[in-house]
Amino acid sequence: MTVNVQATREVIEMITGGWRAQALYTAVKLGLADHIEAGRTTGAELAESTGASEEGIHRLMRLLVATGVFAGNGSTGYRNTDVSAALLDGPGSLRDMCLLYGEEFYVAWQHAHHAISTVSSGFEVAYGQPFYDYLGHHADTARRFHHTLNAASMFFHQVPEVFDFSGKMVVDVGGGGGELLASILGATPDARGTLLDREHMMPKAGEHLAATVGLDRVELVGGDMFTDVPKGGDVYILCRVLAAWDDEAVVTVFENCRRAMADSSARLLLLDRFVEDQNPTVLPSLWDLHLLMTTGGGHRSRERITALLDRAGLDVERKADLPMETVALVAAARAPAQP
Numbered sequence: 001m002t003v004n005v006q007a008t009r010e011v012i013e014m015i016t017g018g019w020r021a022q023a024l025y026t027a028v029k030l031g032l033a034d035h036i037e038a039g040r041t042t043g044a045e046l047a048e049s050t051g052a053s054e055e056g057i058h059r060l061m062r063l064l065v066a067t068g069v070f071a072g073n074g075s076t077g078y079r080n081t082d083v084s085a086a087l088l089d090g091p092g093s094l095r096d097m098c099l100l101y102g103e104e105f106y107v108a109w110q111h112a113h114h115a116i117s118t119v120s121s122g123f124e125v126a127y128g129q130p131f132y133d134y135l136g137h138h139a140d141t142a143r144r145f146h147h148t149l150n151a152a153s154m155f156f157h158q159v160p161e162v163f164d165f166s167g168k169m170v171v172d173v174g175g176g177g178g179e180l181l182a183s184i185l186g187a188t189p190d191a192r193g194t195l196l197d198r199e200h201m202m203p204k205a206g207e208h209l210a211a212t213v214g215l216d217r218v219e220l221v222g223g224d225m226f227t228d229v230p231k232g233g234d235v236y237i238l239c240r241v242l243a244a245w246d247d248e249a250v251v252t253v254f255e256n257c258r259r260a261m262a263d264s265s266a267r268l269l270l271l272d273r274f275v276e277d278q279n280p281t282v283l284p285s286l287w288d289l290h291l292l293m294t295t296g297g298g299h300r301s302r303e304r305i306t307a308l309l310d311r312a313g314l315d316v317e318r319k320a321d322l323p324m325e326t327v328a329l330v331a332a333a334r335a336p337a338q339p
């Protein structure tokens with residue numbers, strides 16, 4: 001058998017991917033980008049300020065310089081690059097994402113064989129409970145998860161460009177920390193909003209909305225979208241909510257939204273990523289498997305979501321593309337058939 005050097009190289013690039021991720025995670029855990037930003041740039045200074053061994057820092061930084069995360073060297077000093085700058089502590093940082101992916105999500109992926117073979121959550125095997133329940137009991141992880149979602153929320157400010165919220169009563173179902181609702185109400189002074197999420201999210205969402213748009217136009221509802229959603233909305237938003245649930249559960253949420261709509265002018269606005277079966281691209285396909293590892297769910301194709309909407313009596317009216325491979329789908333309740 002002749003060795004295909006190119007193929008060998010490609011396999012090695014892939015199987016060392018997990019090591020790269022863990023090296024980046026360790027740099028974040030040690031706060032290396034922040035130390036360098038604060039002027040502690042040499043190997044000795046980084047060792048002293050992190051408590052890690054200088055040799056360990058040297059070997060880690062050698063890899064991270066080679067992969068373009070940092071620049072410079074340990075004797076004259078390391079420098080941050082645009083990549084490591086994205087890891088600096090502060091709003092919009094990818095720091096918490098690295099920590100979460102390097103800890104709980106890394107452990108969840110160790111059960112990939114089981115998760116893929118049985119189409120069930122690797123996280124549940126590792127932690128003995130569903131992901132969202134775990135978040136309810138682990139405030140630090142819940143905070144990291146919401147920072148992670150926020151880091152991938154660059155499309156929020158563009159949502160009012162693809163849907164006119166003026167004068168509307170907006171219900172954000174599974175609204176999380178309130179960032180999307182704040183962005184919509186901030187851009188639409190005459191809109192009002194209700195955020196529905198699990199009880200444990202209420203303080204976080206309340207704090208964010210109070211600090212951004214104030215609570216005058218806002219109602220917070222701690223509850224369960226599978227049981228009921230607030231009535232009388234002009235637009236029901238489901239942003240990055242559906243992937244965690246199976247088809248039956250998704251149809252239940254769609255039906256709850258349809259029944260709660262104020263009138264026939266009300267709409268359902270889905271904001272999500274969709275996978276393509278015909279010409280698959282890497283990132284959505286990766287996120288799909290990642291959702292399987294964490295929640296046992298996954299991304300659907302647009303055709304599949306359209307079929308589930310149809311089952312719930314909703315028709316897709318139009319579609320708009322948003323950044324971060326996110327798509328907006330607007331659906332309306334189907335008019336009852338004329339007798």
Ligand SMILES: Nc1ncnc2c1ncn2[C@@H]1O[C@H](CSCC[C@H]([NH3+])C(=O)O)[C@@H](O)[C@H]1O
Binds near residue numbers: 149176179198225240
């Ligand atoms: N049964 C439920 N009822 C209401 N919200 C839920 C339920 N289960 C999970 N969630 C919430 O669904 C959200 C999914 S994460 C998406 C959050 C937000 N829409 C955003 O795009 O940033 C989390 O905030 C969960 O707490």
